[in-house]
Amino acid sequence: MKLFLIIVTIVFCTISGKLLFNDFAMIDRALHVQIGLKKFCEENKRYPSLEEFKKTFPKISAEKEWYYWIRSDLKSATFQYPMTFPIPGAPGRSKLSEFIPVIYANAVVNPCSL
Numbered sequence: 001m002k003l004f005l006i007i008v009t010i011v012f013c014t015i016s017g018k019l020l021f022n023d024f025a026m027i028d029r030a031l032h033v034q035i036g037l038k039k040f041c042e043e044n045k046r047y048p049s050l051e052e053f054k055k056t057f058p059k060i061s062a063e064k065e066w067y068y069w070i071r072s073d074l075k076s077a078t079f080q081y082p083m084t085f086p087i088p089g090a091p092g093r094s095k096l097s098e099f100i101p102v103i104y105a106n107a108v109v110n111p112c113s114l
Helices: 001-044 051-057 058-062
Strands: 065-072 079-081 093-096 103-109
Touching: 001 051, 001 079, 051 058, 051 065, 058 103
Parallel strands: none
Antiparallel strands: 065 079, 079 103, 093 103
16 A cells, blocks of 8 residues: 555656646746747837747747737737646736646736736
């Protein structure tokens, strides 16, 4: 019984560690996007269009579950990225998934005004 608990604990810690590592890598990418959008806004006084966003962040726009929405007047934008755990230092607001009990994504609304 003790061996079983030790094995379960090791498996749980390994899986949790991997998920946390992925979340921290995602936070790093989200901060990179937020800083890039702020620089773009300072230079152009507006948010990038979807095409400009894809050119500026080619790796991000190709990843699954990363989304970027822009209003037609380019005055307001939101980007969303996937997360597993609700980490307090992550940019944006956490949204819960309606299907599984984990965080679905963090959404950063109007990153230039932050």
